[in-house]
Amino acid sequence: MEAVMQMELFPSAVSEDFKQTKKHLEDYRLMQRHLKVYSQKPNLSPKEQELLDKAKRLLPEIDTAFELIMDDEVYKILTHRYKTAGKHKDTVARYMSSTSIPTINRRIDAGIQTIANSLKIAGVL
Numbered sequence: 492m493e494a495v496m497q498m499e500l501f502p503s504a505v506s507e508d509f510k511q512t513k514k515h516l517e518d519y520r521l522m523q524r525h526l527k528v529y530s531q532k533p534n535l536s537p538k539e540q541e542l543l544d545k546a547k548r549l550l551p552e553i554d555t556a557f558e559l560i561m562d563d564e565v566y567k568i569l570t571h572r573y574k575t576a577g578k579h580k581d582t583v584a585r586y587m588s589s590t591s592i593p594t595i596n597r598r599i600d601a602g603i604q605t606i607a608n609s610l611k612i613a614g615v616l
Contacts, residue, residue: 504607508616512607515549515615516573522546549615556609560602568595569602 504512522545529535529543557574560566572582579599586595610616 501608502611504604504611504616508607508611509603511616512603512610515553515610516569516603516606519550519553519573520577522550526550552610552613552615553606555613556606559609560605562598562601564590565598565602565605568598569606572599 522542525542526546529539529546532539535543557566557570560569568582568586571585572579576582576585582599583592583595590598607616
């Protein structure tokens, strides 16, 4: 009897992809700032141009990945964590009255997984 291989329709993110996605999300607000500031600056150093190009490439992909999150609660928590507050403790403080801390962390992890899979499909990871 021969072994049957199951092929994936879309590539799934692996643990290294999750780490890279988390790093991109943690840098999200800084990349927004780079895009805003360096887009207005007439003469850029090579490093500044590199940061601007990275922001132009990654931000639309990350925004698209956010829009692909199906669960509204996960979307709200992840948006607050990485786009609005930037700090885990601020997100916990905001949602702790209605949701336990472990549940908040599970929602964040679920959102990171969704974003990682989306970025993998888009070829970013």
